[in-house]
Amino acid sequence: MSTVSISAADVNKLRQATGAGMMDCRKALTESGGDFEKAIDYLRLKGQKVAANRSDRDAKEGVAIAMANPEGTYGIVLQVSAETDFVSKNQEFIDFSNEVATIALANKPADVDALKALKMGDATIADKLLEMVAKIGEKIDVIRYEQITDDCVVPYIHGNYRIGVLVSLNKAKTDAIAAAGRDVAMQIAAMNPLAVDESNIAPAVIEREKALAIEQIVAEGKPADMAEKIAQGKLNKFFKENTLINQPFVKDNGVTIAQYLDSVEKGLIAKSFQRVALG
Structure with missing residues (x-):
């Protein structure tokens, strides 16, 4: 029997x-007869x-990347996970993740599975992820992918790829509107609102907050007939703290996000x- x-x-x-190691490459060529x-x-x-061997490992590190098209009408944000901070800061891993994001932006896949099926060079993104796993030896995957289409979509990446944000506004992109969108995206990164406004918070969340407020009020010895009114006050505070447009603007606590945006351009x-x- 001849040896290749x-x-x-x-x-x-x-x-x-x-990108695999030399010994791995030699073994692969040997096992495949030089093909x-x-x-x-x-x-x-x-x-x-x-x-598969690392499927039980936590992959809470990685990168979050947000991108938008030049017109500012469409954007994507995604997370490529890794297990360690060391890999997260590896330039090859960052470049790979940015390439995945660029492909997503160009092709507008519907979800993570559709994204992984897209071509990256001579293979699919799913295949390239496996190659990265083989090379780096960590669990690496695209674990979240979101997209927005609107009049103006502004991306923002915070803290060395720790947080990625997309925010959409109701008017076409101009320099001033894009700058305002970036300010709002920074607010979202820092303050982590639950929703844009009260109407976008799930009713179950509101009911839970109200029930907790009433329970706390009664426990403090307040009369039951006052509990509903006091609870509504606590709920209003909850909305102010957790809805984007009602939060104080981090760059100027004297105005809300809604007021700030209206000052940039009416409406x-x-x-x-x-x-x-x-994380």
Whole structure:
């Protein structure tokens, strides 16, 4: 039985194509009889095995990336997860994640599964994720993906890729509106509102907050007939703290976000947002 000769050039070529280690590349070529494409498949299968072996690991690190098209009418935000801060700060991992985001922005996939099925070079994003798992040895995946289409969509990335935000506004993009959108996106990153306004908070959340307020009021010995009125006051405070347009603007606590936007351009409002954060 003849043995296929694997040259150093072959190993280096496979290493450059896949990023896998030299010994892994030599073994892949040996196992595949020197066939380059089969060797790539072998490494991907190795990645699948690594991913399966690490499926119980927490992957709370990674990067959050937000992007919008030049017209500012469409944007995406996603999280590519990793297990350690060391990998999160690795430039190759960051570049890979940015490439995934760029592909998502160009193709507008409906969800994470559709995103992973898109082509990245000669393979799918799903395949490339497995190659990264094989190379780095950590659980790596796209675990969240959101998109917004609107009159003006502004992206923002906070804290060295720790938080990605998209916010949409009701007027077409101008320099002033884009700058205001960035201010609001920074507010969303910092203050983590539950919704744009009260109408977008789930009724179950409101009922729970009200019930907790009444329970607290009664426990403090207040008369039961006063509990409803006091609870409404607490609920109003909850809305002020947790709805974007009612929060005090972090750059000027004397105005709310709604008032700030209206001062930039009359009638300018925030319509929706997406916030993706690590951890």
